[in-house]
Amino acid sequence: MSDRTGADELSAEAWLVALASLPGMGPARLAAVLAGRSPREAWATVAGGADGVPEGVALRWRAVAADTDVARLWSAHESAGVRVLAPSDGDWPAGLAVDPEPPALLFARGDPGVLARPCVAVIGTRRCSHAGREVARQLGRELSEAGVCVVSGLALGIDGAAHAGALGGGAPPAAVVATGLDVVYPRRHAELWQAVGDRGVVLSEYPLGVWPERWRFPARNRIIAAVADVVVVVESHERGGSMHTVESALERDRIVMAVPGSVRSPASAGTNALLAAGSPPARDAADVLVALGLESGTRSRVAPPVPAGDAGRVLEAVGWEPCTLEQVADRLGVPLGPVAVHLLALEQERWVQQQAGWYERVR
């Protein structure tokens, strides 16, 4: 039963957490059970059988509520260092204050206050090119150096690269994830996840212990779109999660910018379609800062010195689209051997990156 020792001292947040942890509880239902009741009263209602929801759901809630120790649930969140934000909270992100589909609660690890800075979401596909990854990393770092809070989803690919870049700048980053804050997904980003939480904030609308499920990711994307002032898509396939974020952003009148890519790269098909549809291009951080209304400064673009001689010709032949050793040699009309040597040297000097036989110029 809910009323156990210490129940009286529990804060309203504790009851909210318990309500949000019920199975099948979403923002709409939470709003319905909270209508005209305090969270504690709402919990009592649920434990006695809620009305206004399908009977099956009400019965399940009653069964789960009977088994839930609200105090323990609350102390689990407290000891995990998770802060619970309600819309009435002072730290509730401004971007979500007037949202058409706001989350009922937000769980935060870190300082949610960082979202008071200008926020730019840097997002994109998980199946990105090396070049895209490098662009995301550079955008993340330069925006962060300019004092912008870089928001993303901690996913593999572009998201992770943007976060990694932002951690190298000055301003704290923010992440919105689609799982409970104790469930690190993807596992490979555990370190990044930790670092973003330490330096900035990791947000989720789900209580502890919620596992990743397919439908939670588009839901998470709407929060990213809502908290950001500008959404920059670095690379996106024609369809995919990034395009969901873009839709959510457009519904909320956010500025959506796209990084131009090669017309032959499938990973840039979505972003190029956005450009064709009229999105402003984001060639670098300066473009984004202008869109934000921040002075971009007069950083002149200093082109790095291009290697001279044969190496330079090989680099030129590589071009800006992925290509193979064979293609480079064909373009130059020379034997494979010397080209192979130059490509290895260019890779060593980080002009190009190679994977599975494909070379990409990265700067």
Add this chain to the structure above:
Amino acid sequence: MLAIVPSAVLHGVEGRPVRVEVHVSNGLPGFTVVGLPDTACRESRDRVRAALLSSSLPWPLRKVTVNLAPSGVRKQGAGLDLAIAIGLLAANGDLPADAVAGCAFLGELGLDGTVRPVTGTVPLVDALHAPTVVVATSAATEAALVGRHQVRAVGTLLEAVAALRGEQPWPDPPDPPPVVPPPPGPDLADVRGQRVARLALEVSAAGGHHLLLVGPPGAGKTMLAARLPGLLPDLDDPEALEATRIHSAAGETLPSAGLVRRPPFRAPHHGASAVSLVGGGTALLRPGEISLASNGVLFLDELGEFPPTVLDGLRQPLEEGVIRITRARGSARFPARFLLVAATNPCPCGQGGPPGACRCSDQARSRYARRLTGPLVDRFDLRVDVSRPDPGELLTGPSGEPTAEVAQRVLAARARARRRGVRCNAELPAPRLDELAPVTPGALRLLDMALRVGTLSGRGLHRVRRVARTLADLAGRDGPLAEEDIGLALQLRAEPEALGRAA
């Protein structure tokens, strides 16, 4: 009365001499075969009896004992029929004992008295010491390949008996079938573009380096692999005889010229069982695909679709060049020195290649990569990413260099390798690499760089040097390995982790 007739049975790909001892004595009429015969062997009693009666030859109404010596070795198959029948006639006094002396017999009998060929004639004849060997007419050419014996070919039991009695001359050996030159294999000239893949084929053929082709469907991986055997030189005499023996023992048709001179090309489907690949079986220890591919090419298309347990079975033979099959009833040793060529899609959707093109989920990719990584992929010296050719090049591009020209370079490179005391550069022993494959300072810098960045492992280093040695040999350069040899070898290398890396 006792008669002893030499014959042989097959064990794996080797023949084993068997002495067929027939004893005819007074007693209750009966016929016993002793000396570990298997079922087919034991049934020879019924075939021999019917064949004798059909040929109007006498069947002794006495006690007959047939011993197959050495009696501790299991005998398989029906190949001893002819020897038993001849032995029986000799023991019964129907054939003069001295007529049979110095003759060995190989053949299965039909109930009407015809003599039929046995599988594995080449290794069986090879195991016989008698100066004369009598075989079925259709096996005469095969039997003559061994070259040490006088081969007599008979069509029926009666012909053999008449010749042994001296009533008729031995039948003329059948005319050797006209030597049809084997149809030329597919030619490299058909491959347009694909410079890197062509180079990899050449290096693989010249240096004996195992090759992994990675690419989307339709890129031409299978087409390329099928052109590899054409680049390999003809087998020399011992190799050819070994290959012929294996093919004969497996019951494969031999080329019309007799010896298997061209390197075999075997491409088992990925549904193949472990036993069919490495050899084995319960009753008869049969050579598997890897032995049939010995001295040639084993091509595994869709490597990722082969069950991991099957692929694991290839590791030991790849290392040692032989496979030992052991069963409760005995063990056999098959040669298995083959060039391994495998093809695979880069990922389940097959579209991987240019970064960002793949539609697979991360889990699907890593699952796929896990099937391919591991100890087997570690054995490949060369890995080439084959991409779909440019349509323009396919239609109007110049046709490539023909197989004959490339094969010349391969032959020359192999000759250089032989001067170092190995068959090919893949066999260069690691301790002697400094002496046999030294590197120029510039090339050393490249290697140092790759090792530092971590794209090259210690084990990979030796391989890169061997492959670079082959590249230099193909270019006709002796002396230390130049920068571009090492550079190209680094481009062509197969690092197992490269497959597993996510996009």
